[in-house]
Amino acid sequence: MTFQNRKILIGITGSIAAYKIPLLVRLLIKEGAEVKVLMTPAACDFVTPLTLSTLINHPVCIEPFDKATGAWNSHVDLANWADLFLLAPLTANTLAKMATGVTDNLLMATYLAARCPVFFAPAMDLDMYKHPTTQRNIEIVRSFGHTLIEPGSGELASGLYGEGRMEEPEHIAEILSSFFYKSKSFAGKNVLVTAGPTLEAIDPVRFISNHSSGKMGFALAGELSARGANVTLVSGPVSLATPSKNIHRIDVVSASQMLEACKNIAPSANLIIMAAAVADFTPKEIHKTKIKKKQTPSLLELIPTIDILATLGKQKQPHQTIVGFALETDNVLENARMKLQNKNADIIVLNSLSDEGAGFGGSNNKITILDTKGRDTAYELKPKTEVAADIADYIFDFMSRQSA
Numbered sequence: 001m002t003f004q005n006r007k008i009l010i011g012i013t014g015s016i017a018a019y020k021i022p023l024l025v026r027l028l029i030k031e032g033a034e035v036k037v038l039m040t041p042a043a044c045d046f047v048t049p050l051t052l053s054t055l056i057n058h059p060v061c062i063e064p065f066d067k068a069t070g071a072w073n074s075h076v077d078l079a080n081w082a083d084l085f086l087l088a089p090l091t092a093n094t095l096a097k098m099a100t101g102v103t104d105n106l107l108m109a110t111y112l113a114a115r116c117p118v119f120f121a122p123a124m125d126l127d128m129y130k131h132p133t134t135q136r137n138i139e140i141v142r143s144f145g146h147t148l149i150e151p152g153s154g155e156l157a158s159g160l161y162g163e164g165r166m167e168e169p170e171h172i173a174e175i176l177s178s179f180f181y182k183s184k185s186f187a188g189k190n191v192l193v194t195a196g197p198t199l200e201a202i203d204p205v206r207f208i209s210n211h212s213s214g215k216m217g218f219a220l221a222g223e224l225s226a227r228g229a230n231v232t233l234v235s236g237p238v239s240l241a242t243p244s245k246n247i248h249r250i251d252v253v254s255a256s257q258m259l260e261a262c263k264n265i266a267p268s269a270n271l272i273i274m275a276a277a278v279a280d281f282t283p284k285e286i287h288k289t290k291i292k293k294k295q296t297p298s299l300l301e302l303i304p305t306i307d308i309l310a311t312l313g314k315q316k317q318p319h320q321t322i323v324g325f326a327l328e329t330d331n332v333l334e335n336a337r338m339k340l341q342n343k344n345a346d347i348i349v350l351n352s353l354s355d356e357g358a359g360f361g362g363s364n365n366k367i368t369i370l371d372t373k374g375r376d377t378a379y380e381l382k383p384k385t386e387v388a389a390d391i392a393d394y395i396f397d398f399m400s401r402q403s404a
Helices: 016-030 042-046 050-057 075-081 092-100 106-114 126-132 130-143 169-182 215-227 255-268 308-314 332-342 382-404
Strands: 007-012 034-039 084-092 120-121 152-155 159-163 192-195 229-235 247-252 271-274 282-283 302-304 321-328 347-352 367-371 376-378
Touching: 007 016, 007 075, 007 106, 016 034, 016 050, 016 084, 016 169, 034 042, 034 050, 034 075, 034 106, 034 120, 034 229, 084 106, 084 169, 092 106, 092 120, 092 130, 120 130, 120 169, 126 130, 126 159, 130 382, 152 271, 192 215, 192 255, 215 229, 215 271, 215 382, 229 255, 255 308, 271 308, 271 382, 308 321, 321 332, 321 382, 332 367, 347 382, 367 382
Parallel strands: 007 034, 007 084, 084 120, 192 229, 192 271, 229 247, 271 321, 321 347
Antiparallel strands: 152 159, 282 302, 347 367, 367 376
């Protein structure tokens, strides 16, 4: 376990489990991390800022303005400083604020400004943890791409026994260490990811498209960037923020524009992931002015778009791995296996519209991954951020086997 040169920001909220954080801080610093600490005012009732500031050799930040020193604590500077933001222990109150964006203290302002990976370790009584509101808020926060460090079972401050006990410092340190180890797995790799739909214009105000939100492709781009890859994200029209400032993003509209962008980037890519839902057809004629109702054509003639995945598959170089996506409605495994072969891809990620809660638009997905070695691996329904981690793990294993 090592955290050499890693900058870890810890946010402490008002839970009795805060007494464990000095132990965690010592573990992280011993293994080479630089640590800074944020506390809510309520957290100061459970562990003193003096104890923590002595351990980390930095002032502990509680309020935006420090009256003792006259200094401002910039939430933006704190957020930009961190390689990872850990909220532990996390109360039900602050969890609810994270889920809804309530910003009434320095910790929450910093959280909303953070673009680094966020981990959260809840700590609360059994019934509070099991309450539907708390479970819903956990799922909302996980859907943001944050990682839950699940509480364990044990004796609670209330005297009850059950779930809600914050994970022990040693295990939290192991989880963070594993994350940073993974973050090196794609170091030095050039990765092209496509995401979102394409819009095929009929006239200046109408188009053909689909329901793709881009969430899956954006989650993959963020996951691979976090693991050290140099990511170029080619995106159709979506209302999503770029997952990381380290990602080079190219926005396109049509299938032809996406094709041109991919052809320019692909030759230097080690890994190509075609997660975009590219339109299969485009109007043969694009009207230069809006078609009036009385002029509505009785027939809209369509022509096929160029298959981007197949095009890049034909041009695949020995050092490249190509991953395609397949959304099927029937004979799903057979059709996905056929696509794997016909497109000259190495891996196909299969989605089925028959899986409730998965597919376009939502924050969850359920996939099966197939590859050229004849394997197919099915996964449970999960948030797309966790699906992205599963896909990245699979790709890393596949590429490692290929180079062995």
